[in-house]
Amino acid sequence: MKPPKFRYVAPRTLDEAVEHLAADPDAKVLSGGQSLMPLLAMRLAAPSILVDLQHVPGLDGIEDQGSSVLIGAGVTHREIERSDVIAQRLPILSSAVVHIAHPQIRSRGTFGGSTAHADPSGEWPTVLLALGATMHAVGPRGRRTIEADDFFVGPFTSTLDEDEILTHVSVPTTRTAWSFQEAAVKRGDYGLALVAATGIPRDGQLAEARVSVGAAVGSVRRLTDVERLLSRGPVTDALAEEAALTAAASVDPISDIHGNSEYRRKLVASLVRRAVLELKNGA
Amino acid sequence: MKKLDKHQHMSTPAVAARSVGTRVLRSEDPRLLTGRGEFIADIDLPRQLHVAFVRSPVAHARITNIDLSAIRDADGVALAWSGKDVAAFCEGLVGEMAVEGCVPTTMPLLAGDEVLYVGEPVAVVVAESRYAAEDACELIDWDFEELPAVINMDAAAAGGPVANPQLPDNLGLNGGASFGDVSAAFDQAAQIVEGRFYTCRVSAAPMETRGVIADYEWASKTLRLWSNTQMPHYLKYMLTAYLGFPEQSVEVITPDTGGGFGMKAHVYPEEMLLPLLAREVGRPVKWIEDRRENLIAGAHAHEQYVDIAYALDAEGKITGVRTHALGDGGAYHMPPWSMAVEPWCAVVMTPTGIYDVPAAEYTYKAAATNKTPVGAYRGVGYMAGTFARECLADDAARALGMSPFDFRRHNVVREFPWTNPQGIVYQEGSWRQTIDALEEMVDYPAFLHRQAQLREQGRYIGLGLSCFVESSGESSATSLEHGLGDVYHDTATVRLNPNGTANVTIGLSAQGQGLATTMAQMAADTLGIKVEDVSVQTARSTDHAYGSGTIGSRGAVVAGGAVARAADVVREKVRQVAAHMLEAATDDIELVDGLASVKGVSDASVSIADVATAIYFDLDSWPKDFEPSLEATQAYDPSQAMFSNGGHAILVELEAETGFVRFEKIYSVEDCGTVINPNIVEGQIRGGVLQGIGASVFEELAYDESGQILTTTFLDYGLPTMDVAPPFEIHHLETPSSHSASGVKGMGESGLIAAPAAVLNAVNDALSPFGVVLRDLPLTPEKVLDAMSVATTASGPDEGL
Structure with missing residues (x-):
């Protein structure tokens, strides 16, 4: 389990990092190495050059900007776990972060790295989709923003171009009703199913609900049927039950050695039920 | 049933418990818990090369062509061998057990004409670094024709495609026995409960994977082999038997080991290959198994079905038990235990469990499949047997409407x-x-x-x-009583030093069981000294005490027996000299709490430290005809x-x-x-x-x-x-x-x-x-x-x- 040969650069500026990426289509960005290093060790990836972002300034920081929090791509999961700003303004992130692996890995792995990796069982893609976050990227063609809805497009696939770097994520703080649910056999395991749900409490109802599912499905996605259901009226136990049934009907879960499709369908239903009931209590 | 003749080394001395029974803190822990252990991966020899294996990516195939020339030409590669190259030195490891219906297999060190499971070693590469070795492994040029993969043990046992040509019926093991009138018990049963229980395939997954380092010195024909094996002396014996290294010049060294659980109680192709490679390249070679290799190619465990039935009489008493075990043995018998470890042990060892059942019948079968060989894992076979018996006990309790406690009672x-x-x-x-x-x-x-x-x-x-x-x-007696003929014994050496402290060496390598602590307690109580005054060396080298392996829940019993026996020889010397110093009879001297005292005379005592000092340095304290060695080596094997x-x-x-x-x-x-x-x-x-x-x-x-x-x-x-x-x-x-x-x-x-x-x-x-x-x-x-x-x-x- 030794990586194949690769070149390694540790640029000191974002521009320099982008140049390296633009110069070589087989270049890969190295952030915390949480996912990339195992892929290299298993020889499942063989990039020609690793562009290490650890010395690139400006990718750190958690900044409260009022209606949103701007999180640097280089912020580690552990920093999010310990951040007062996150705890107060985006408690759903605090709730989700403890499900990411173990403290040692959370101390290495980064928010931006996991987001850009777009692992369907990743906590951040699921949560950011439910929050409607905005991704900030930079590349040889300049800076741009990408909405979460347009960012996660498939398993391990985002709309970030090969030569672009995710620099920040802007996460709205207006969705004050929230729930994050993960079913994992053991602490730190990949989840068998993840559900994130958010909304804006308004007149005893839940407005602009967003519900996303991860892990149980081939790629992280929203459950728009469930969202529509939640906009119909006050959140009740009955509505939670209906949401669970709707969720079960609207997903086509994967099957693997950890659980077949039918099992995961039941799991998604259970997590949606739990999430909606939690929204009810929070709304 | 054949009984063992009782030999001298099967008795142990009576010892007054002092530290035995107390919560002595593990003497190993300060070192291990602060990262000061030395595990095999920590050991680097000057000029060493690194080894990596090409392993089969398919379950069953005939190799039609294998060409290592690109590997041999790669940067940093010193040597590459395929099955042909190594067969000249060793045809493979024979696996069998001396039980009815066992058909032996020979596991090649590197696959020959056929690969029989995913992970089977096909070629070995020696290079300047593990990186270079793994890079070179990717250059293998080989062709193979895939053959049917035999995966299901029921289908395998029923015949059909053959998993291993050495086992044409797909059965590595097939036998059984019956004791008492089982048919009558079932014919006359008021009720029969039965079930088929499955224990899935698992890995012992020790936190430290396997590892081997070999260093061969051609001038003196000396081989030093580092392995985190549970059976260093057996491995040494195999190096001589299979490879011809001169026994007197082979040393197997077992460093700190991070768990074995039976997985490391085998002899593996990798352990046989590295000495050959070291000799061939004239430099030390090192292989540390990675986690993927460990999960794929370290012995697997457990997979078997146990069909079990209890005949119950009208009062709910079990009058007979039938147990039929079918194990998935994988592609070969895992040397030295064979496929027997699971199905044979499951039914033969304690077939009636804790229950007073007068009649028992069992059969055992092991099917060959194109999967990793199944070997020993903590409580091997007993787990599946206990699982079937105890789960069926609950089924029986439910059927009778009794509580599980009442049914068992x-x-x-x-x-x-x-x-x-x-x-x-x-x-x-x-x-x-x-x-x-x-x-x-x-x-x-x-x-x-x-x-x-x-x-x-x-x-x-x-x-x-x-x-x-x-x-x-685990002992010669246990083996014989269960129908085998395996012979075991272990030795221990105890030396009392001039200040009354002791050094103990045992023949068992330790994988984390705390043997250095428990053996110090046994020695301390036998010698009458404090436990902190005893230092125990578990087997680090086959140059010292002999051991039959840290297996079968035998450490405390067998090493403990050998330590007590060796310490008792030293104790006798101390008593003789103390008796002379105290002008008393040797039989009246007892050694307790650091003192040699005359029984019943409260002020007649001398410290054990003073006696030890006197034995080393004061001729006047010696009785006539005294022999002063305060070092003894004794064997033990339970009777x-x-x-x-x-x-x-x-x-x-x-x-x-x-x-x-x-x-x-x-x-x-x-x-x-x-x-x-x-x-x-x-x-x-x-x-x-x-x-x-x-x-x-x-x-x-x-x-x-x-x-x-x-x-x-x-x-x-x-x-x-x-x-x-x-x-x-x-x-x-x-x-x-x-x-x-x-x-x-x-x-x-x-x-x-x-x-x-x-x-x-x-x-x-x-x-x-x-x-x-x-x-x-x-x-x-x-x-x-x-x-x-x-x-x-x-x-x-x-x-x-």
């Missing part, structure tokens, strides 16, 4: 010595007391009340019971089989929304005779039970239809972690062995032997409102949720069930 052996249907004598035990103790610990009536209350809230808790009897202190016993009760809750099994509490009762050190015994219980929980709920080495292994990292292979480990309540019973040193019995395997049955019984107890009984491990969330979905509505199971 109704059938348990009460009088000792007890002779089982095979003629094996169980000298003593607290089998009934274990059941009583567990029932009291769990407060069964209170549990039933709580279970009923929670069910009304849609919550499902279950209590599972499992009682075991464990053959321990008869010995059995520890105990039980576990496990409390679980099934999560209705996810099917997850949550472990709330473990209650354990252990009787390993005299407890040398409760901390260490409790550590063994906790670790073993956790492994049992893993093997029941979280772990399975999964294969697809083509024989591809799907669980090659800890991402997919689910070892239990601390967050799923519940609190333990442990109760000790002490029924000393009639014949071991200080009355100790072995207990290192009991946790894993008995926990899986308790887990399944707990889950089935929790599932009882659903009318579903599970019998196959692992109890995945999917299986549990399926079971809970039977006859359920949104509000829970049908009330009618």
Whole structure:
């Protein structure tokens, strides 16, 4: 389990990092190495050059900007776990972060790295989709923003171009009703199913609900049927039950050695039920 | 049954317990817990080269062409061999067991014309670094024709495509025996309960993987082999037998080892190859197994079906038991134990468990498949046997409408010595007391009340019971009494130093059991000195004490016996000199608490330290004709089989929304005779039970239809972690062995032997409102949720069930 040969650069500026990426289509960005290093060790990836972002300034920081929090791509999961700003303004992130692996890995792995990796069982893609976050990227063609809805497009696939770097994520703080649910056999395991749900409490109802599912499905996605259901009226136990049934009907879960499709369908239903009931209590 | 002749080394001295029985802190821990251990990966020799293996990516294929020239030309490569190259030195390792119906196999060091399982070594590369070796492995040029992959053991045993041409019937093992009138018991039974139980394929998954370093010095023909093996002396013997290295010039060195659990109690092709490679390249060679290799190519464990039936009379007594085990042995017999370790042990070792059953019949079969060979794993075979017996006991209790405690109490052996249907004598035990103790610990009536209350809230808790009897202190006698002829013995060397401290060397390598601590306790009490004045060296080199391997729950018993015997020889010397110094008779001298005293004379004593000093430096203190060596080496092998016993009760809750099994509490009762050190015994219980929980709920080495292994990292292979480990309540019973040193019995395997049955019984107890009984491990969330979905509505199971 030794990586194949690769070149390694540790640029000191974002521009320099982008140049390296633009110069070589087989270049890969190295952030915390949480996912990339195992892929290299298993020889499942063989990039020609690793562009290490650890010395690139400006990718750190958690900044409260009022209606949103701007999180640097280089912020580690552990920093999010310990951040007062996150705890107060985006408690759903605090709730989700403890499900990411173990403290040692959370101390290495980064928010931006996991987001850009777009692992369907990743906590951040699921949560950011439910929050409607905005991704900030930079590349040889300049800076741009990408909405979460347009960012996660498939398993391990985002709309970030090969030569672009995710620099920040802007996460709205207006969705004050929230729930994050993960079913994992053991602490730190990949989840068998993840559900994130958010909304804006308004007149005893839940407005602009967003519900996303991860892990149980081939790629992280929203459950728009469930969202529509939640906009119909006050959140009740009955509505939670209906949401669970709707969720079960609207997903086509994967099957693997950890659980077949039918099992995961039941799991998604259970997590949606739990999430909606939690929204009810929070709304 | 053949009985062992009693030899001199089978007796042990009587010793007054001082440190034995106390919670002496492990002397190993300050070093190991602060990162000062030296494990095999930490060892680097000057000029060493690194080894990597090309392993088969397919389950079964004929190799039509293999060309290593690109590998040999690669940067930094010193040597590359395929099967042809190595066959000239060694045709392979023979695996067989001297039991009825065992057909031997020869496992090549590198695959010959056929590869028989994914992960089988095909070629070996020696290079300047592990990186260079792994890069070169990718350059292999070979062609193969895929052959049918035999994956299912039932189909394999029934014939059809052949997994290994050396076993044309796909059977590595096929035999059985019957004791007492089993047919009559079943013909006259008021009721028969039966079931087929499955223990899934798992890995022992020691935290430290395997590793080998070989260094051959051509001028002196000296071979030094570092291996984290559990059987260094056996490995040394094999290096001579198979490879011809001169026995007197071979040293096997066992550094600190991070767990073995049986996986490291084999002789592997890698251990045979590295000495040959070192000799060929004239430089030391090192191979550290990575985790993927360990999960794929380290011996697998457990996979078998056990069909079991109890004949019950009108009173609910078991009058006969039939057990039929079918094991999936993988592609070869795993040397030296063979495929017999699972199905043979499952039915032959304690076929009646704790129950007074007069008639027993068993058959055992091992099917060859195109999977990794199955070998030993803590409590090998006993686990599956205990699992089937104890789960069927719960089925029987349910069928009779009895509590699981009452059914067991109704059938348990009460009088000792007890002779089982095979003629094996169980000298003593607290089998009934274990059941009583567990029932009291769990407060069964209170549990039933709580279970009923929670069910009304849609919550499902279950209590599972499992009682075991464990053959321990693996010995020549145990082997002979169970129909084998394996011969064991271990030695220990004890030396008393001039200041009255002692150094002890034992022949067993340690993998984390705390042997240096427990053996210091045994030596200290025998010599009458303080435990902190004893330093124990567990086997680090075959140049010192001899050992038959750290296996079969034999460390405390066998090393303990050898240490006590060797210390007793030294004690006699001390008594002789003390007697001379105190002008008393040797027979009147006792050594306790650092003093040599005349029995019954309160002020007539001399410190043991002074006696030791005198022996080294003061001729005047010597009696006539004295021989001053304060060093003795003695052997020990128990004179008869010995059995520890105990039980576990496990409390679980099934999560209705996810099917997850949550472990709330473990209650354990252990009787390993005299407890040398409760901390260490409790550590063994906790670790073993956790492994049992893993093997029941979280772990399975999964294969697809083509024989591809799907669980090659800890991402997919689910070892239990601390967050799923519940609190333990442990109760000790002490029924000393009639014949071991200080009355100790072995207990290192009991946790894993008995926990899986308790887990399944707990889950089935929790599932009882659903009318579903599970019998196959692992109890995945999917299986549990399926079971809970039977006859359920949104509000829970049908009330009618």
